[in-house]
Amino acid sequence: MAAIEIKALGDDDLTEVAPSGYYIALRVGFASPVEEINYLRSDWVQHYTRQCFMMFDPVVRWVHANVGIKRWTDLADDDPRGILGQAQTFGMRYGVAVSVFDNNTAGHRSFGYFTRSDREFAAAEEEALLAYVTRRHLEMAPPTNLTSAEIEALRLVKEGLRLKEVAHELGVSEGAIKQRIKNAKAKLNANTSSQAATIAAQHGIV
DSSP: OOOOOOSSOOGGGHHHHSTTEEEEEEEEOSSSEEEEEEOSOHHHHHHHHHTTOGGGOHHHHHHHHOOEEEEGGGGGGGOTTOHHHHHHTTTOOEEEEEEEEOOOTTOOEEEEEEEESSSOOOHHHHHHHHHHHHHHHHHTSOOSOOOHHHHHHHHHHHTTOOHHHHHHHHTSOHHHHHHHHHHHHHHHTOSSHHHHHHHHHHTTOO
């Protein structure tokens, strides 16, 4: 199959560009990503986990120390455990790693691994994947327009206080707290107050 020419990728295009599977981690901080998308084969994930490959994976090391694009074939010399060779037996013969960091103060970076069984990724596909991860990274950036009052309300929600208790703690009406939480949910694209508090915590806001 010839490489397809791509200018901008959407979520639905990824399985066509990376038919053997892909993994994306958005806004990875000290521990876990804000959002994780895993379309890798489940048997590979199980094998990878059982063998404790993460600490030795050359792709993982590369995305945490670099930005840009790197083909898996260019990482083969840094793979003493033969992880990339084992990935080939699960249909992931060719792969590309993408890593994005925009010098944000939280130290968050986003990255992805994309795989094929039939051929190397074309340069246009690699650039499109880098553009996709970059766009998603920027979309997941924490809002800068939360007020101090909204942040304080979210912090107390995160600690498990009910809205009435938050209002009592802050010395304002319950209606005022409801409005602050409503505003915060809209800014964080959250459906509930607890979800808003969780998202704020993931971004290091509370």
